[in-house]
Amino acid sequence: MKARNLLILLIVGLYSCVTVNIYFPAQEAKQKAKEIVNQIRGKASKVQPKPTSFLQIIPKAYAADVLNTTNAKIRALKQAMKIRFQKMKPYYRAGYLGETLNGFLKIYRQPKSLKDRLKLKKLVAKENHDRNLLYKEVARVLHINSSQIDRLRRIFAKQWQDTAPSGTYIQTATGWVRK
Template sequence: MIKKTAQVLTLMTLFAFAACVTVNIYFPAAQVEKAAEDIVDDIYGTDAQQPINNKDSSSLPSFLAFITPSAAHAKDVTESDIEGLKQSNSAIRGLKQNIAADHQQLIPYYNAGNIGINKSGYLELINKKGLSLPDTAAVRRLISQDNNTRKKLYAEVAASMNIPGSEIVKITNIFTEVWQKKAPAGWWIQDASGNWKKK
């Protein structure tokens, strides 16, 4: 009898453990993709050769309004949660504008084939043709600055949607796909195997 009770308790413990392990964390892929598309459209503009307006006259405000209720529909949302969301949305706007400003300086280097979008969605110097030493140093600084801003942007997108930091890789992957898909013809992108090709 004692042996049987011990077996039942062991089985119950295993089932309880399995139930805990199989809990899936919801990842809002569609919302992240919408964010990526809105932000990348704002940065690239309708014509990558022309300067874009850094003001939020585009779709970003509608995206920010879109994520606010979805991120806050959990029970017992507090005022501090809402305040945190507002701060995050403001941070996204600022980061987007920083990337847009860098982008305007980087367009000639995209068009000349000096830089490309790598398989991780970040910028990379791939060709120094036509660049002087000071030009190369300036491009490297811009690339580093832009890539750092992108990392911060992904973290803020995660914060705005209450996505755990452990899921940043998924956000980065979605943005990578959008950066590359929306890049104009003639720009260089790196495929998943590490090969560079001209769009």
């Protein structure tokens, strides 16, 4: 009797082992990041080609639905970041700012004037705060598990780096390069 109960427990235990796969919509996240960063940086987005068959319509319709998910919080963050970007452009071009691999902005080198250093420090702090809020809100809208936000940040980091003005320092796996 004991052996039978033990065997049943062992079988139930084996069947109850579950592997949890956390869904991460990589393509949707890349498209959303590109859309948001382009809007903030004032770059035009490329128009998607129209689907040619019924089988192409369904995924496009789903992706369009996901990408159109926005809310007041995301819109407000984008607007604030767009205004701030205009103020930070001279600092990017002068080589004071660097775009990191984790989606945040870094003061790469300091301006000479104390007034400019303080102004830049405040701008960068506010920008990084808003980026962090943006990543969390995009993750929420795209139903991305909070454990995957670092992955989302890296996706955004590529977009920030790709659209950074010339003069910006870009962090790579091997160090920093100036764009």
